Amino acid sequence: MAKWGEGDPRWIVEEREDATNVNNWHWKESNATNWSKDKLNELLLHFELKSPDESLVTKIIEFDKLDGEATANNRKGKLIFFYEWDLLLKWEGKILTDEGEQKIKGKVAVPNLSEENSIDEIEITVTVDDSNDQSEVLKAFMYNYGRDKIREQLNKYITALKSDYAKETKLILPKKDASQTENKIPPINELHTTSNKSVINASSTVAAKKDEQIGVKIDxxxxxxxxxxxxxxxxxxxxxxxxxxxxxxxxxxxxxxxxxxxxxxxxxxxxxxxxxxxxxxxxxxxxxxxxxxxxxxxxxxxxxxxxxxxxxxxxxxxxxxxxxxxxxxxxxxxxxxxxxxxxxxxxxxxxx
CATH class of the missing domain: 3.30.530.20 (START domain)
Structure with a gap:
């Protein structure tokens, strides 16, 4: 048995006035649901997409559904994140034709945004309220171009959850012997999810793809x-x-x-x-x-x-x-x- 005062330093708490979680050893959980809703609204609401010649323009106008939850946890100095969201977004767009400007409305569904899937595995579906030749053009634009751009916005949420939120809530506390050093958050690629998939690496592949010109105005x-x-x-x-x-x-x-x-x-x-x-x-x-x-x-x-x-x-x-x-x-x-x-x-x- 260790002598008094010679125990495992990870368990020594009496030297801190607040006596809390020295060396980040104990489990700490923070509810990130409300923060996540604000961040998703910031990233997706009024998000606009345009074709190079601006003959096609679409914009997310509101959330029809924003259901889910998110938590951030610190255990033994490691950050672990859980999040699961079911999103339904309303979008509207316009297309320039020989008859003038046509306005189209539709929806984008993201039924399972969670840490179990890498960013390029997230399912995104696109629908239009009324199907016709003009609406099908915008639907194809949203499907072939818009979905990748929406994935980029969703990845910004995941990145922010794993960095900005962790800093704001001080999930990583100063160690007992590091009071003079800056309280640093681990690099993003060292953060953990329950599925152990690298969301950041997957998103880098998506972001590295060269943008194609979409929406060329043709008959x-x-x-x-x-x-x-x-x-x-x-x-x-x-x-x-x-x-x-x-x-x-x-x-x-x-x-x-x-x-x-x-x-x-x-x-x-x-x-x-x-x-x-x-x-x-x-x-x-x-x-x-x-x-x-x-x-x-x-x-x-x-x-x-x-x-x-x-x-x-x-x-x-x-x-x-x-x-x-x-x-x-x-x-x-x-x-x-x-x-x-x-x-x-x-x-x-x-x-x-």
Whole structure:
């Protein structure tokens, strides 16, 4: 047994007048919920996005939902953070057309902002209140460009929680033998979350991406096609959902993450996009672009599968196709998708 006065210095508290948490050894918890709500309002409310030519402008106008909590803890000199938020943001935007300025409204949902996910894993969905050609342009702008910018704002909140809040609340106290030195907060990359994921490193990757020019003002058309295949709907579905079958009929390496928000790369990178909706054996919706299109311009593709008595009907609707690419896009769907699927898997053609 240690002699009186020779015990573990981490437990010695009598030398401090306040007698509290010497050397930051004991657990200390601070409720960061209200601070977090103020910070999220500061970072997201009235946050504005513009295309390079300013023909597209969107702005977050209010929170429809701001539910969750956040805590910061200090144990043995280490900071540990817990946060979980469910956000629903209302946005409004405008688009310049030949008919003048059109105003659009919609919502952005962030259902699970938490320390369990790195910043690039956070799910963000974009919707519009009324769907039409103009609103779909702004929706694509928010989806392909706005989501990354919103992630950057959310990462600023996470960074501030782990640095500014810790300083403001003095979660790290001066050590008993360091009264003359500055009370320093550990570097951000040394802070801990329950998942041990480096949010800062992930966000650096996002921030390092070169901004693309989005929202080029171009004339667009909508393509609607119907094709019949002599097969079951699940067999045709597999052609679009399984990477080995995609590679077979496109005759090139395909990269496919077949889930909502998952990305795909086809024809050696000539076609890229992201899945926005998947209803098994019924519907696939995706953003879709050809590499030769104006930088940052995406179309929206919807594929509907309907099984009939002796065949499967595939209905395709593609919006926001640049007008000068309309005919080639139509021909290429027929040649490199539909005809190639029939030739590769023997699904046959109908003559009526």
């Amino acid at each position: 667009c058309k909508t393509l609607i096609l119907e094709e019949k295949f002599q097969c079951k709907s699940n067999e045709l579905w597999d052609c679009f959902s399984k990477v080995e079958l995609l590679s077979a009929f496109t005759k090139s390496d395909a990269k496919l993450n077949f889930e909502k928000n998952g990305e795909f790369i086809l024809f050696g990178g000539n076609i890229v996009g992201r899945f926005t909706e998947i209803i098994p054996n019924k519907r696939i919706s995706q953003t879709w672009r050809y590499s030769g299109w104006p930088t940052g311009h995406f179309s929206n593709v919807q594929l509907d599968f309907e099984e009939k008595e002796d065949h499967t009907l595939l209905q395709l609707k593609q919006t926001l196709i640049p007008s000068n690419e309309y005919e080639s896009t139509n021909i290429n769907w027929q040649r490199y998708y539909f005809d190639s699927i029939r030739a590769t898997f023997g699904f046959g053609s109908f003559l009526f």
